[in-house]
Amino acid sequence: MCAASIALAISMDTNCIRIALGTILLILPCLPFLSIAEVIYPPLELFSISCGSSTNFTLDGRNWIGDNNSKLLSESQGSVAAPPNTPTTIQGPYTYARLSHSKFTYSFSLKAGPKFVRLFFYSVSYQSFDRTKACFSVTAGPYTLLRDFDASLNAAADDDPGQPDILFREYCINLEDGHKQLNITFIPSKTAQHPYSYAFINGIEIVSMPPFLYYTNPHDYARVPQIVGTLSQYHIENSLALETIYRLNVAGNDITASRDTGMLRTWKVDDNYLTTQSAPSVDFGRITKLSFNMTQNYTAPDEVYRTVRNMGMGSMNMRFNLTWQLPVDSGFTYLLRLHFCQLDPQVRLAGDLMFFIYIEDQLVTNWADVLLWTYNQKGVPVVRDYVVSIPVNQKKPNLSLKLHPHPQSNIKDAQLNALELFKINESTGNLAGPNPDPPQQTPKAPVENSKKKSSCTTRTLAAVAGAVSGVVWVSLVVAFFLIKRKKNVAIDKCSNQNDGSSHGDGSSSLPTNLCRHFSIEEIRAATNNFDELFIVGTGGFGNVYKGYIEDSSTPVAIKRLKPGSRQGVDEFVTEIEMLSQLRHLNLVSLLGYCYESNEMILVYEFMDHGALRDHLYDTDNPSLSWKQRLHICIGVARGLNYLHTGVKHMIIHRDVKSTNILLDAKWAAKVSDFGLSRIGPTGISMTHVNTGVKGSIGYLDPEYYKRLRLTEKSDVYSFGVVLLEVLSGRQPLLHWEEKQRMSLVKWAKHCYEKGTLSRIVDAELKGQIAPVCLRKFGDVALSCLLEDGTQRPSMKDVVGMLELVLQLQDSAANDGVMESGRDYEDSEDVFGSSHSSVHVSDYSKSTGLSTTSEGDRSYGSKESFVLISNDVFSEIKDPKGR
Incomplete structure (x- = not known):
């Protein structure tokens, strides 16, 4: 009877199985080990x-x-x-x-x-x-x-x-x-x-297993794991293999394979990995029926979401974190999945319980709110995926997860239901880590028969390993100081304070008019000792202050890494090395730096109108006119072209986005934030740079993040996204939009192919854009966004094409073909039947225009859960006027 009932249940679809088997469980005590979840x-x-x-x-x-x-x-x-x-x-x-x-x-x-x-x-x-x-x-x-x-x-x-x-x-x-x-x-x-x-x-x-349980669904852009330390995403491609390191039912009991959702996974308790105090385990039982409308019902057993670990009610919660330490192998990249479900009867609305999430001491979200994620629906399980790399380390390190209450939360608490951690294979296909160290043994008398020694753990091998370890340790110490000295030399290249003298390696320091060293006393004076009233922007790295130097006569933007942090030093050095040697009308100028008293600070020219983003959407600032936007786009293109072609070695910015484009008092656009920049291919035979993915969600070149091959055409792609931002007045990703419009790039491509690009135009621009200008601007933007990077135009060509767009706009205005208040939604045939993308390789010939750019003339959402990294010094979240 039992076997027949099970066979009958298995023949049904998933929903029927759950109902049928639930009935069987009530009737048949002969199957006590079976659960409803088993056959989901x-x-x-x-x-x-x-x-x-x-x-x-x-x-x-x-x-x-x-x-x-x-x-x-x-x-x-x-x-x-x-x-x-x-x-x-x-x-x-x-x-x-x-x-x-x-x-x-x-x-x-x-x-x-x-x-x-x-x-x-x-x-x-x-x-x-x-x-x-x-x-x-x-x-x-x-x-x-x-x-x-x-x-x-x-x-x-x-x-x-x-x-x-x-x-x-x-x-x-x-x-x-x-x-x-x-x-x-x-x-x-x-x-x-x-x-x-x-x-x-x-x-x-x-x-x-289901195809997208852990592997990334290419059609679900919103659920791609976020790379810790950046806004970039990491696709768990089908070509990757994973090793399960931990699968923990937080605050609950062990869940055996038979009580999983059908895939025979085992869930262990988290007690051995929790390193801070927490409230007694809370089991909400069957208070609320779970609704799997944000994730699949086989993601984890019901039992996982009904027990929760939290800090408990208390005024002391703001003083500590809820912390787990997970031992891992160094030198690998890991996928960390966090499971959440809000069942607490005291939490009624979004905003009642908010908290920070830190992974490896890097802030990945400052607005974790389970009810916000589920649109105020209780009993709805959700997951958040993050990818983090653990650098090579002699010892077995711990991967840390910390939750901390948000100061604005009504309830000062944090919570977690479960976590899973997976190791991702290396490029060679390797998932294997090292063996543990042999246990220490007390000395014994010599053993006569050497055959009694273990093949992998003999004392001889231990002695050799000990000697080698000693040599390696000494080498690492020496290497550490050499690397530290190299970084200091890189910084010292800019630390000429007035004499132009040479430094440690004998190389000449940079002229003082290019890079000035500020003392910490000067910085404190410029910011009134870092007065909060002077803050004009903030980010994962710290704050941006508006300060005054030269006897308070010159305003500057002062970017300060969080005091005492050792993160972001690479970006700090990169920014100094890059910007101290670059001079162009469309690049923000680095005036100097401060590197003393455990402080890392950069000083820039002040940009009165702040970031371009703050004039496009989610702002109270007046809207920019279409001609202003065109001039800004041309300026950015000239700045990027200078980086690609106007310097000795090509520079790839790697983080082109609207928050990294600043506007001065005259609305001139300047590219900023060079902390992620890389020198481009240097050899004649080299076509790309192999490097890990860094950048910002929504702007990343698909070729780059899929193949880890960085080229200057990656900047071109990102700039294409900026062009669409300028045209549409919206951010690249809107997770709450309908699927077709969630990604600005996909939506624009769809409209472009249908000949209805006018549908994406910012409502503030209606009646300002000549149809021929819109058509050409669309050609430029979409050519920058071609999947094949080799088919995208160079920034030199982009400058020329945008200059043509501006000429077309001016000509249309002079000819009187513009109609005030005209609505482009009435012009669905704006592209006509002959609409097609521009062929960039023939651009110069077809237009007859000179593509000489400014660079060639040799000038000397705010989405609460998408955040700036702690350790990327160069990025700014919500920057205001600088």
Whole structure:
């Protein structure tokens, strides 16, 4: 009866399954381990292999099959099956193991799509296989899951006393179309010194998963993970593999595989990783029925969202954080998923409970509000994804997550329901981290028989490792001081205070009229000791002040990194090195810097009208006229062209956006914020720079963030987005808009292709733009946004095309073809049947206009959850007049 009921339920669709199985659970106590959540997502493929076994068994929702009864072993040169010398009472595929001194492979015929790949190990001795000699690598398709994996060392380092010597690893791997076989290979780490190493495995499981559970949905731009430290996004492409590092049910209990949503995931408690005090666990039970309208119902079990960790009510909450420390391998990039659900009856409206989220001590949102995210709907689970890179470190570092109450929140608290952390493979396909250090042992008498030494953990190896570690430590100390000295030299290049003398490396310092060193006393005097009344802008790095120098006669913009912070030093140095050597009418001028008393401060010319963004949308400032906007666009294009062609080595700005375009007293546009800038390709054969993705959401060149190849055409793409901002008077991304209009670029492309670009025009500009001018301006903007970077125009061509647009506008006005108050919505055929994009390569010939730019003439949302990084010194959030 039980089996028949289950079979009937599985044949239904997802909703029917939940209803039917819920009824079954009430009627049939013979299935106490089953839950409603179990069959929310029935896996299309499920293989649970008990390696080395000849028997099949069912346990915890799995049907385990012995590999002796299968044809999965495609290569097994001399592998043997053996029971452990020390049987375990822990249930699972641990009664036998597959072991071999040679390579062996399991081959699985699978359908395309993402899969969980799980490996189960019981690290003890098996017959003649000594546990200390188990040292091997594991590959799955093109990915290296484990490398020189010392099972006994990892088991000794595992801190789970409930499962001694049990090791579990889980991975996410996607099979592309056309690849229907996955080979999992175990390779003993044999060397001349360790010829007896062997590989083993107790259990393998492969479970299919929904296509966009962890991988990025290319059609859902709003849910792309945010890169910590930038406003950039990181697409979890199908070509990537992930390793599950943690899956924690915060403040709840362990959730076994059978109580997951169908994919047999295990959720552990978070107690071992919480490092600060918190309120007693809160379990809201079945107070409110959960509504999965912001995420899929298989994302996590209901139970995850009904327990929550918070700080509790108290006036002291503002003085500390809710903190988790998660040990990870250094040198890798990680995907961190945070789960939230608001069920607290005391939280009624958005704004009642708001908090900050810090990852690796970098602010990723200053307005986390679960009810705001769910439009004041209670019981609606939501997730937030972040990608963070952990730099190479000698020791195993901790990845930190900190939540802190918002000072404007009605309830001074923070909350979290669950978290998941995944390691992302390196470019080589590697996911393997290092083995733990051998446990320290007290000295023992010499052992006569050297064969008793472990193949991976002999005292000789420990001694050699100790000596090497000592050398490495000394080298790192020396390297640290050399790097520090190099950074100081880079800064000292600008620290000539009046004498023009040479500095440490013998190179001449820059002339004082290009870069001045300000003392901290001068900065304090200029800002009235950093008086808050002088603040004109703020960002993740700190504040921007309007100050006065030269006996209070000259206004300046003073950008101050948060005191005591060591983050942003690279951007600080880059900004000085770049701007101290650049002079152009359309680039903001760096007047000097201050680098003393633990302060990093930059001093710029003051820009009276602030950022371009503050004159386009979400502002009380008067609207800019169309001609003002055209002149501003031309100025920006000239500044970027100078960076690309007017200096010795091409400079790629890498963060062109409307907040980084400043306007002076005469409305002249100047490009600012060079902290993310890079020198372009330097060799004749080089076409791009390989570098990590940095920039701002909505402006990133798709070629750059997909292929990590940076070119000057990446600036061209970003400038194309700015052109659309100028035309439409809206920001690049509006998450609350209907799907078609959410992305400004996609919406503009759609309208452009339909010949109705007039639909995106800012209402403030209606009647100001000549139809022929709009047509040409659209050609320019959309040519900058071509997917293929090589097809985009150069900034030199963009300058010429925009100058033509301005001429067309002036000609139309002089000819009297402009009608005051004309509404372009009445001119849907503004492009006519011949509408097509401009062919940039023939631009100069077709227009007959000179494309000589100013650079060639050699001049010497505010979305609450989209934030500026703490460590990117060069970016400004909501900058005002500077």
